[in-house]
Amino acid sequence: MPKAKGHISQLQGDALTVATQLHGQILHALNFVSTLAAWPTGANKHIKEIEILVDEYLERTVVNEKKLEALKQADFAKLISLWYPDAQWPELKVATAYTVLWIFVWDDEVDTGGLADESLAQEYYQNSIAYARYILGLDEHFHTTNGDANVVIPPHTNMTLFVDFGSVLREKTDIQQRQRFFDNLKDFKEQVGVEHSYRISGSMPSLSDYMVIRMGSVGCTPQIALTDFMLRIRLPESVMGCDAMTALWGQTTRICIVLNDLYSAQKEMAQGSLLNIVPIIFHDIKDTGQKCLSMISQELDRILRDAMEKFELAARELEYMAPRRSQLNEDILKFVKWCRYYVMACLHWTLESHRYGMIKCTNADGTLSIPF
Structure with a gap:
């Protein structure tokens, strides 16, 4: 069970009130593994290679030895394997660079990396966005917040991984795919910034406002935007831009918000973060x-x-948008199936990873008893 007094003493405003009220209580959560039992799961055969690559990337970007060891113990390779059970090695290398950088290292720098000063946090976001745009080939120049241009030096140590990731995307995808990915990545970064502002102020949004913020900050949509690339397919823009596809992305994200926030609530509160659906x-x-x-x-x-x-x-x-057994129909079904894999990977990995400690909270019937 995480220590409580230390993190509570560092909070203020509504966050302090809620943390104080939740401290010592136990949330009895339902068995969502059972709820989602009909959805498919899988594991990639390249799991060992992914493990080696994850450690290599972490060692390149994380200088704090204690943090590095904790990240290595989180078993990110298993998550990537569950996310992409059918992907081939070239695409897995790109997915690994993306996962290590954006989903964990970059985001953790905001949450726990000492960016308590709002101006430093904003500089971190803006320079990261500018660098990503440049590496993806969407801007000829790299403009930093201090006015320098064409000095192509990563704005932060962890951003060195973006070259491994973004340069391959620039070579293997078209500009519409990269722009879609970038737009969602930019929204992710901006909403992480909004969350950071709430943390600093100690204020808490309403549930409806939080869900709008979290739809971006949870980081699902940039990854969904990579699905064509990862599956070696290319859905037409008429499909990618239709209402049903937008709904599929949105509902995939909502499911992941519930799962991620529930299973990470204890860890985040122990770190002094109340921007989570449970305390909200x-x-x-x-x-x-x-x-x-x-x-x-x-x-x-x-x-x-x-x-x-x-x-x-x-x-x-989406399935009805193309004749059955046509190539387009098969590709749509692959896309939808991957969204299910994505949800189930998040479910199982978050429950089982030592990063969140949910194994100790799981009851014999699959329900959870989560102490705060």
């Missing part, structure tokens, strides 16, 4: 008793099941 719902309900924690569990179940229902509707609409 708690704050929204305005009831500090055990009844409130039951209501949190019920609300998470409602959001998850609603997202699954809308996901299935979008999947059916």
Whole structure:
């Protein structure tokens, strides 16, 4: 169980109030493995090679020995293997660079890397965005916030990995694919910045406002934008831009928000972060008793099941966009199936990884008892 007094003493405002009220309580969460049991899972045969590459990338970008060891113990290779069970090695190398950099190292730098000063955080975001745009071939020049141009030096040590990742995308994808990826990556970074501002101020958004922010900051959509590349397919823009595809992305993201936030709530609160769906719902309900924690569990179940229902509707609409057994129909089905793999990878890895400590919270019937 994480220590509580230390992180609570560093909070202020609504965040301090909620953390104090939640401290010592236990959230009894439903068995979402059972809820999602019909969705497929898999594991890539290149798991050992991914493990070696993950450690190499971490050693290149993380200088703090304690943090490096913790990240190595998180088993990111297993997550990548579960995300992409059918991907081939060239694409897996790119996915590994992306995962290590954006999903963990870059984001952790904001959450726990000492960017408490708002101006430093904003500089970090803006320079990262400018560098990504340049490496992806969407801008001829790299403009930093201090006005330098054409000095192509990564704005932060962790950004060196983006060359491994972005240069391959520039070679293997068209400009529409890269622009779509970049737009979603930019939104991810900006929403991480919004969350950071809330953390510094100690204020907490409403659930509805939080979901808007979290749809970007959870980091799902940039990865969904890589799906064509990872699967070696290319869906036409008429499919990529249709309402059903937009809904599929949105509902995939909503499901992952519920799963990621629930299973990481204990870890994040131990680090002093209250920007998580669990304390957000708690704050929204305005009831500090055990009844409130039951209501949190019920609300998470409602959001998850609603997202699954809308996901299935979008999947059916996409399937009907092309004749059965046509190449386009097969490619659409592959895309939809990957979204299911993505959700299930997030589910199983987050539950099992030592990074979140959910193994100790799991009951014999698959439900969880999560102490705060």
